[in-house]
Amino acid sequence: MLFNSFEFVAFFPIAAGLYFILPKKIKPVWLLFASYFFYMCWNPAYIVLILATTVITFASGIFIGRASSKGSKKAVLISGISVNLAILFVFKYFDFFIDNLNRVLGIFKINPVSSPFDFLLPVGISFYTFQAIGYVVDVYRGNVESEKNILNYALFVSFFPQLVAGPIERSKNLLTQIKAIREKNLFTFEAAVSGFSNMLFGLFLKTVIADRAAIVVDRVFGSHYMFGTFELLLGALLFSIQIYADFAGYSLVAIGAARVMGIKLCENFNTPYFAVSVSDFWSRWHISLSTWFKDYVYIPLGGNRKGKIRKYINLLITFLVSGLWHGASWNYVAWGFIHGFYRVVGEITKPFKERLYDGLKVKKEAFSFKFGKVLMTCILTGFAWIFFRARSLSLALSYIKRMILKFNPWVLFDESLYTLGLDRREFGILIFALLILFAVSVIRYKRKIDVGDFLNRQNLWFRWVCLVLLCVAILVYGEYGIDFDSAKFIYFDF
Amino acid sequence: MEKRALIIKRIIAVLCFTLILGFSLFKTYEVLKWKDTTGDYLSSMEQLYQTKDDLIDVVFVGSSHVYCGVYPCFLWEKHGIAAFDMAVSGQDKDSSYHHLKELLKTQSPKVVFVDMYGLTFDEHKIEGNIYRNLLSMKTSLNSYGLVKDYIGKKDINDYLIRWPIIHTRYKELKKHDFVEFIPNTFGRGEGIDFQISEEKPPLGKDDPFMPEELSEKNRKWLESLYELSKKEGFELCFFVTPFFNTNQRLMDAACEFANDHGIKFLDFNRDADLIGIDYSTDFADSLHLNATGARKLSEYLADFCLSIASLPDHRGDAAFWQWDADLEYFYKEKARTDMERAPSLGAFMDLVKDNPDYTTVISIEYEVSGSPIDYHSYLEPYGVSKESCFSGGKWILKNGTLEKVFENTVSVDAYIKELSDLDTLSIKFVSDGFPENVLINTVSYSNEGNYVSVLVYDEKLKRVVIHTFF
Secondary structure (H helix, E strand, C coil): CCCCCHHHHHHHHHHHHHHHHCCCCCHHHHHHHHHHHHHHCCCHHHHHHHHHHHHHHHHHHHHHHHCCCHHHHHHHHHHHHHHHHHHHHHHHHHHHHHHHHHHHHHHCCCCCCCCCCCCCCCCCHHHHHHHHHHHHHHHHHCCCCCCCCHHHHHHHHHCHHHHCCCCCCCCCCHHHHHHHHCCCCCCCHHHHHHHHHHHHHHHHHHHHHHHHHHHHHHHHHHCHHHCCHHHHHHHHHHHHHHHHHHHHHHHHHHHHHHHHCCCCCCCCCCCHHHCCCHHHHHCCCCHHHHHHHHHHHHCCCCCCCCCHHHHHHHHHHHHHHHHHHHCCCHHHHHHHHHHHHHHHHHHHHHHHHHHHHHHCCCCCCCHHHHHHHHHHHHHHHHHHHHHHHCCCHHHHHHHHHHHHHCCCHHHHCCCHHHHCCCCHHHHHHHHHHHHHHHHHHHHHHHHCCCHHHHHHCCCHHHHHHHHHHHHHHHHHHCCCCCCCCCCCCHHHHC | CHHHHHHHHHHHHHHHHHHHHHHHHHHHHHHHCCCCCCECCECHHHHHHCCCCCCCCEEEEECHHHHHHCCHHHHHHHHCCCEEEEECCCCCHHHHHHHHHHHHCCCCCCEEEEEHHHHHCCCCCCHHHHHHHHHCCCCCHHHHHHHHHHHCCCCHHHHHHCHHHHHHHHHCCCHHHHCCCCHHHHCCCCCCCCCCCCCCCCCCCCCCCCCCCCCHHHHHHHHHHHHHHHHHCCEEEEEECCCCCCCHHHHHHHHHHHHHHCCEEEECCCCHHHHCCCCCCCECCCCCECHHHHHHHHHHHHHHHHHHCCCCCCCCCHHHHHHHHHHHHHHHHHHHHHHHCCCCHHHHHHHHCCCCCEEEEEEECHHHHHCCCCCHHHHHHHCCCHHHHHCCEEEEEECCEEEEEECCCCCCCCEEEECCCCCEEEECCCCCCCCCCEEECCEECCCCCCCEEEEEEECCCCEEEEEEEC
16 A cells, blocks of 8 residues: 555544544554554555564564573574574565575576575565564663553554655654553644645655656656667656655655654655765665664664774675665665765865865855755755665666766757657646745755644644645656556565 | 634644635636547546536447447437437446446436447557546546456555546647546537548348357446346347447357347448448448548437437427537538538538638738639638739628728737637737737737738637638
């Protein structure tokens, strides 16, 4: 059940409506039931996996809480994490492992082995596995108490708004709120309106911007060998837009849906394309994942506490793992490596850059300086997205090679860019929608509030006009329906 | 108390917002919805919805074969029979059954003819025809039944909700998505066509009667129609319009079914001679009759209807104004064809001069004096002098009177005339050879290098009838 489906339009009011009217004691049970139903709409069989993860990590938490020695706590922690990672490995990475093993065996002329499994990747497995692992580590570290009520915990792992693509919640935030459901009324009218506004804007980002940009992106990346520099640049640019609108759109719907029910999820995006450096980008992009990696990978590896060289290695390892988390393919690993490389080079060159700016008397407070940094960050991240979007490492390299060598400026003038799937009108709609996104991003950047809270602070007429126009825009200009191969949210695959 | 007031205030706010949102979406849907069943905004379904209850006596159900082959206006003209074509392009079996049921919600016809062309296919090959058949009905249990029967489970939600299909129409919106298409207010289902195509008699026309076995789906369809006729109490007739039929045995099977069930069956492929069909003049293409052929078939069916049912002559009854308007519309369409074929400016002016609905703009370039054709001789009967004609200008012909409204001079202010609430005629002469000097709103109807340009506007139908040159 996709957020951008009529099934969800029917499901959500029922789920949220009953949640409001049921007695407090029943509310978590209902939400758990709704969450499992939501998940089973993809594939009922995979409910077993989420149940397994829930039971294993719940039990791990209990045992860690009860263990008397640090050693036994650690043993439970390691076994709990290992079992969960093993499940993730089997369902997500096993084929990748076999493929690479066969390549190695091929070098030594040994017969390849075949995969004993033929699984479809369970939706959201990386998200709820990481969320559950995070909980176990937090209990081990003593950051949170182990949860004693399995229903509360099961809801924490499977809460439907964020189940399949995050935000990856921390138990301190979400589990605490879930436990409070039985005791107090979390609902407020303002939060519900704000949540509804966020949901609408999220759907707008997904259906009007992301899926429209995807038409050109799919065409260009699907047959990049037909195109030259400027089509490929456009494809890369539009993919940067697509993935942001897609994932930020999803996150807004998730955050909004939870907010309607009085539950506050953590922030996941904070105007990432306004970042002034790659480091800044990662503090704004997929925040729940980057902080997860920071807390549960980078810091345990030693972070920046063990000297510069170790810091650089830790950064590289963290980004390589992050790349692998996104997908079982070398292009994702390359994408992670590039970002790690950016970070390391950024750290190394920082003092030189500062000296250079001072020497050249660059006005660092000027808009142009900041704009230049934003632009450079966009170019760097945009370049890395090519590896993310291409289906393999070799295709990404071939894409970049053509982008450099097949210089064809005439396509900017002969209207052939309008033959890539979006005609003049469709490009117009996309640009207009992007202007709206830009305006909302500026508000977010300057006033530090999301679109839901911004609209809540406006007069009624303005809020209503915006919401009605958003609804109409989604229904009319959204990419969906019978002639459209409805795209999943990109991050559902991770 | 304060808290209660706040809750009430919020409930009212939510209700008001829901109402505004619902209204906005409804108006958006009205613009985007699928509007035609025939093409070019002509919709028999809309025409049905514009018809008051219990007026229709005879119904013809079927595909384009029906709306091209049977013109209710001819039944009206001959015997005052209130007939209606419940016909949709490529109407399939499920659609014909449910469209008829839709008609039966408000009408009680005495005779229903169902075209047997639906037997020849189970699924649409043209995507537009799926939409015409499945999306033109108002949402109801009947429309749900149609979608369920035709679509099955695949994509059913898209067809039931409709938005997933119709929302992309924003790419093709035109004037009549926003403004009512006037012929739908009175039309009786026919799609008027004056094209002529020389055709051959269908294969198997003279073959012996050799029915093949009906498929289960075909048999079920015929049975469902039979049962519906018994339930609703109308006389059911099956018929086949003349077309290049390649499967006579299937029609024979339907004939056999009809005979077994006491249903009247008329096969105008076999009995084309009965109505005097001329294959060289009566077809628009191999599948469809033109207006000439339709008159022959319709007039025969008018007589046939009277022979099997007692049908009152409704002519003169104001309640049946749509049939009068429909007949008038037919003659206007005929006149348009005659205008297209008019051999001279004079013959053209004779066709338009007496119709009070027409405003005719005649634009003459000043070089007309050098033309080998004597245009002045056509204008002279309306009191136009040779000098006036040779100096060029714009004349308006209305109710038989020709009035010069504009000289071809730069200095004169624009001539402006409101043709209807939607359209404004403006005439402005900017310079010699300026291509856009006669406009309706922003669309040019100028001479384009010709000596004489003629534009006819129908004020009743609020549309341009013809723009031609002499």
